[in-house]
Amino acid sequence: MIEERNGVKDTMLLKLKVKPSSSKQKVVMEKDDNGPYLKVWLKSPPEKGKANKELLGLLKRIFGEFEFVSGATSREKLIKIDKDIDIVKNIKERT
Numbered sequence: 001m002i003e004e005r006n007g008v009k010d011t012m013l014l015k016l017k018v019k020p021s022s023s024k025q026k027v028v029m030e031k032d033d034n035g036p037y038l039k040v041w042l043k044s045p046p047e048k049g050k051a052n053k054e055l056l057g058l059l060k061r062i063f064g065e066f067e068f069v070s071g072a073t074s075r076e077k078l079i080k081i082d083k084d085i086d087i088v089k090n091i092k093e094r095t
Contacts, residue, residue, distance in 0.1 A: 012083040016040055018075045020051035025058065027091050038091075046075075062090045 015037035017030075022041035030039050040058070044050040052072070059066055063081045071077030081087075 010083045011080045013069060014038060014079050014081055014087070016055075016071070016077040016079060018042060018051065018055060018077060020044060020046040020075070025054070027058070027062065029087065029091065038087075 015035075017037055017039050019039070019041045022043060024041065025043055026041040028039050030037055040055065042051050042054045042058070044054040055077075059079065063079075063085055065082070067080045069078040069080050
């Protein structure tokens with residue numbers, strides 16, 4: 001759960017594009033016509049929740065607290081994170 005500060009949640013939405021069954025785990029920031037997103041490669045296959053379990057662990061290491069907004073069973077997901085997080089720094093330091 002994202003904390004509230006002074007009764008207001010200081011959050012931002014971040015789009016993820018997940019690639020399960022990859023040879024290695026990797027996260028990079030990319031950009032398309034709709035704006036920036038994280039491209040996430042996972043080793044686990046997309047069956048029986050294995051890829052989602054791996055993704056949850058990875059996102060907890062990178063962002064600490066976060067919330068899924070949409071895409072629980074999709075390869076494109078939307079998460080809510082604290083807006084003060086330096087995304088690029090966290091990816092480099094924690095992956």
